[in-house]
Amino acid sequence: MKLFKSNAFKCVVVMLSVILLCGGLLAVLSDLLKVSDTERIQRSIDKIYGAGVTEIEQVIDADYKTDFGEIKSCYKLKNGDYLVQSTGKKGYSNGTVTLDISITIVDGTATVKKAVLNGYTSQTLMSQLTSLYNKFANVNSTTVGDVSVVTGASMSSTAGINAVKTAIDFINRLGG
């Protein structure tokens, strides 16, 4: 058959073979090198508190959504704090910003200890907004509204503030 001897057929066969070879290699390695969700959460905890300071004590049911944000997951830590993964809506071009937020209870009110960007679900350049994340330390439900947006990234900042608002609201509803 002419078709089997043609250059086009050879191209298709070679391309498919390389795709299979590369795909197979990646399938095996992505399974071997997979980072579990627990490992990622522990990395977030280490980023906030330092390596080996605390770890997860209990997973908390986190089915909570508002117009401004959504709780992805919540964990009670061994040091008594909460780690909340919260996504804030209404960002740039209706985008979202997901933050890992550590929350402690001060006088019966949820108060943020530290908020860091969840690097695995966010746009790369969001990691440059460190000045915004630093503003969230010690804010609670009454002071979170005072956090100012970062010039030039006001929409993304709003989404970040919404993420923190949602997390504080969720922990307050939990009753501390």
Next chain:
Amino acid sequence: MGKFTKIATDGLIKENPTLKLVLGTCPTLALTTAAMNGIGMGLAVTFVLICSNVLISLLKKIIPNAIRIPVFVLIIATFVTIVKLALDKFIPSLYDTLGVYLPLIVVNCIILGRAESFASKNPVLDSALDGLFMGLGFTISITLMGLVREFLGSGAVFGITLFDFSIGFFSSSAGAFFTYGVFIALFNYCINKFTRRAKLKKGV
């Protein structure tokens, strides 16, 4: 000069990808704020260069000319993904630092350039050595640039603060272009001087 010595000197000096061929400029400018970033990026590129060169050299006789570029890109993308997975698993801090520049290795001109101009025409061992020395040339250049920018920009070397001073300009994008320009000028000045001396010695 032996074949392997030529490959080594080409990669490190005569065809240094960063300072002579001015390839891979994007990570060179963006990631040289710290020396450690340079080492991380350089080693990642070296790994991809060696592996892609070896595989392309092995497959060179069966890859039809019409589809060689998509096949090269596919092979390079596979190894970049492997580096990405490995860094995420074992060195997450470096993975975070390299950020978007890690997947961008796929379109790094050094890798596609060596695949097209060397690996697709030469034997496996030569291609592996070419990948190694081109990668080392890139790694050394961006690490030295990172060292200078980190020292002048924050008074630190490999993250260890030595002096309490900082010249903010060197941490900025403009500082990156300036340092890169100075490095290229110095490198070419030294190479030209060395070549002239060698010629004079030979009496040419």
